[in-house]
Amino acid sequence: MIKLVVTDLDGTFLNNKGLFDIELFNNVHSEMQKQGMTFVACTGKQCERVEKLFGEHGKGIWVLGDSAARIKKDGEVVKEFSIDRELALQSIETIQRFAPDMTLIVCASDAAYVHSSIPGEMYNVVKSSYEQVKKIDSFQEIDSRFIKITVYDTEERSSALRKHVEKTLGGQIYIVDSEPKWLDITALHTHKGETVKKLQELLGVTYEETMSFGDGENDVELMAIAKYSFAVSNACENTKKAARFITKSNEENGVLLTIQDCMDLQKNVN
Structure with missing residues (x-):
């Protein structure tokens, strides 16, 4: 059963205008919470920029921002990894x-x-x-x-x-x-993959219970921490090679539709 969903934002979750389908997200996130699944935004963007992007719709999500060097949830800093x-x-x-x-x-x-x-x-x-x-x-x-x-x-x-x-x-x-x-x-050793591992430990979630999405070179490590790793169809070749699956592009709501399909499968199994 999937318990943790981690997605990059730019080029993956967000469309080419830097936006996302709010109605679809709310529907998907509501069902995720019912199924005990956690949504994580893992991005180079500043945590506070992500919080503003999601606004009132971001309650309960984890933000691994500043290239996963900071972890926040509901406005509170959980962890930071600083450079000397x-x-x-x-x-x-x-x-x-x-x-x-x-x-x-x-x-x-x-x-x-x-x-x-x-x-x-x-x-x-x-x-x-x-x-x-x-x-x-x-x-x-x-x-x-x-x-x-x-x-x-x-x-x-x-x-x-x-x-x-x-x-x-x-x-x-x-x-x-x-x-x-x-x-x-x-x-050193601070990147999306390592920070997600720390979050998995914190939440008690395994590799087999994790789903990830990405598109860029800095998402290659993100593909390695999840059994269900997806590159969007517009992803770079290295990320596609590292992913187990390819899904629809960021312009086609690939992330949200894939999560939705996964939840439908889990409901049928249960």
Whole structure:
């Protein structure tokens, strides 16, 4: 019996406009609760941005946000996995030396920080994924815990940047270029797969009782923690290869319809 459903958001659960079918979600989530199933949003987005996205419809869901470096439920922080301060600052310096024109988003325990010189259009991009954003003249001024470092690059150099950072900091951090424009750095061994494992332990749920959904390079680990792992049809090839099943695309409500089908099967079995 499925007890835990974990889904990525952008490109997986959300459509290409960054939205989801609220009526269908409410119906599916209501039935999930009746069947004792837990819904988890696992995403690079800031937890608070996810909470705003779901609004009143998000009661009872778990949020593994900031690239799974933070765990929240119903507005309360359950766990955070921080990066050593000096290691975080060294990562930032390495990125800035590689390409100072890239947009840096430094996520801390209290907010996401961007440089005060950030252009308006880039700030709008940041706000699409981060609810609490502060501008700062130097990232060294941040006095709260470092959670994640994200890079957004319109020139799509994330793969080259990852290789550059790994030459200096490889083995000390977790780094993934989830898309050509996006790169994330978290503490070593902190990624979607490991954080879901911690949640499984917390909730007493097994691999055999878990279902997962994803589309991007940073969802490959998400496919390994669930017996019922699904890549949406628009997913990258590596995620499709890692998944046991392929379902409909994010534009076709693939996640919600698959959950619905699974619950129908479970009702028939029971």
